[in-house]
Amino acid sequence: MTPRGILNVDKPEGITSFQVVARVRKLSAVKKVGHAGTLDPLATGVLLVCLSHATRVSEYLMELPKTYRGSVRLGVATD
Template sequence: MLNIDKPAGLTSHDVVGRVRRLAGLKRVGHAGTLDPLATGVLLVALGRATRLIEYITGQPKTYRTTIRLGQTTDSYDAEGEIVAEAPVQVDEAAIRAALDPFRGPIQQLPPMYSAIKRDGQPLYKLARQG
């Protein structure tokens, strides 16, 4: 097993492909997908360790983010065209109150611009195709 710090701009599949080539192995897989814009730990399994992936993917995860307040993009991410801007004046208490619903276990509806697959295609590719 490898913990790889995936940089922005690569898909999880890209990382697995690179590990596969460097390790000279056919059986390489990852436990969970990170969006191409996301950075973070991607757990990569090699060889027989790929059998353990099914036991790992359901484990709790923690996410950390940086946000920009006052801008909206057409893709809901940093790569999209800015479609709205507004001045923002908030204090720390307001930010903490807004973040409270995101603490603990939550069920989130993924945006169209995500790595979740539908009919074998990542949603972000389908969204960019219109």
């Protein structure tokens, strides 16, 4: 039986959403794998990865409300 469903992947900083999908594809041996929305390579956060038949709902998942959190450090200068 082919694995199917939606994985909540905690994407670390420094890799792309495409790289996450490629790793899931390799580990699961599922050919049809996609993500519901792209996270910047420098961002961390939850990336929804859809397997098999679940890829059909990715467009609806992307329409759901999202929450973004960030932190600001005042009084620091960088080059």
